[in-house]
Amino acid sequence: MAADAAHAHDEHHVHPQSFYVKIWAGLLVLLVISVLGPELGYKWVTLVTAFGIALVKAFVVMKYFMHLDLEPKMIWYILAGSLVLMGQYFFGVAADVMNHEGTNWENVAAKAEIARGLAAGDGHGGHGGGHGDDGHGAEAGHGAEAGHGTEAGHGTEPAHGGGH
Amino acid sequence: MGFRPIANTRSATGVTTGKLAIWWLLSSEIVIFGGLLGAYVMHRIGHPEWANQSVHTNTMLGTLNTFILLSSSLSAVLAHREAELKNGPGAAKFLGLTILGAIGFLVVKSFEWSNEIAHGYTITASTFWSFYYTAAGIHGLHVIIGACIMGFIAYQANKGEDLHRVELVGLYWHFVDIVWIFLFPLLYIAK
Incomplete structure (x- = not known):
């Protein structure tokens, strides 16, 4: 069963190089936006272009470079467990700090x-x-x-x- | 469209052993970097005076290093692609490019730090700079370790051996890239 799951991707094909180059170009566009955001002088714009775009960039890298969407749910649970621990630390301490x-x-x-x-x-x-x-x-x-x-x-x- | 795993033996969980180990490693890294960056965020919000220090970080060099790391992630995934195609020398070539990216990142970082230290912004100058050097330093250490491991795997890949490791080191490298993606706005953009 598990071995079958491991072979489940057999039907997939390898992306062409140009696919990854396009993803990379998109990431560079996002980088430029995140750098130019603060130039507008609005704090909320800076927050959105800096951290919002960081989230988008991280998502793109995870999906298209790490192929996380192709991994079984078990991997997601492992990563989610770490994120929960991180959140527990932050919200447990933040009020005092x-x-x-x-x-x-x-x-x-x-x-x-x-x-x-x-x-x-x-x-x-x-x-x-x-x-x-x-x-x-x-x-x-x-x-x-x-x-x-x-x-x-x-x-x-x-x-x-x-x-x- | 997607990827076919190369290493699929000893798979009791649906995940190859090596890949499972890498994901466990990365999950522990999430806690390490997450804790560090979480601490930074809370102190940054609780201490408005840090803004007076953060204005002195060099956005241009930070942007250049972000460009370098994003580009090295591209070469890492292209190495993975070549490994999927059973092209060991091709994978080794792209891993070599990724190592070059790591070296470039460290060179830029050394210029940046030298300049800051020369102006008195050392790790003991203030709590902000302490966080700055700790976070960027631990990240830099990961870059160095990743480059060394990639060198070994590129050597093997060039001989056509253990090509599945190309994907594993690629996963690690993309994670290092993601950490920088969050460090960059925290240390260089949100001033």
Whole structure:
């Protein structure tokens, strides 16, 4: 039975090279859209073109390059199990990490880190912002300051616990 | 239209042994990268100050590396196609192209990191950069491992041996590509 299932694809044929080249070209078009999306200046457009297109690209690679649709359901269950574990981790932890205050508690250290980081960020703005290859040594200095903030962030846990 | 599996012996589950092992490996990788990227997303949302750091990543080099990895995925699937056609040397040729893509990716990454480190954006500069180097570094490690394994399999394929392994290493490589597909917007686009 199982061996028969393994042979079930025998009737299929191999795609021509041009088929895969077309898929690749489509992926490149999606890449261009995801890069140009932020240029429009709308946050929601950036989110859609960046992460929406990432999902589409991943789907295309899984379907046409990995041929996941031809695999038996068992493979899908294995992968789905991992995705469920990932979701469990995310939704179990996210509430504590993404919020810095709640009923009878406050994450003072995290708030202080944000304040320090934003203040350092204003300093970056004073330099005119820009990318890492701008060559502003002073900007790197700010990055180091943010690093000290991070170390303070290690104190997040005690502050968190103390706040309860 | 579809693919005919090459290795279909020892199949008690409907899935060949090697392919089942690869899918188990990839499912464990989902948990590894999923955990890492999930942690990044929650911190990125909870810490608006990270935006001040993420603007310094180099979108152009990130885009170039995405192009390289997508292209190497194309050559990986073309290697699989040649293996299906029992053309070992052809499969080895396309695996060689995929390895070239891996090398190109690592070269671009080394330029990118050198520039960032030279400007003080090191792994200890802030939590953002810590995530950045950890995520991209673990991914880069997978690229290196994949390239080494592909070299071995290309050598075998060139002699016409164990052609089913071409598909297996291809699955791994496409997964590495998918991880980058999600890393790219997280680290380079969503600023």
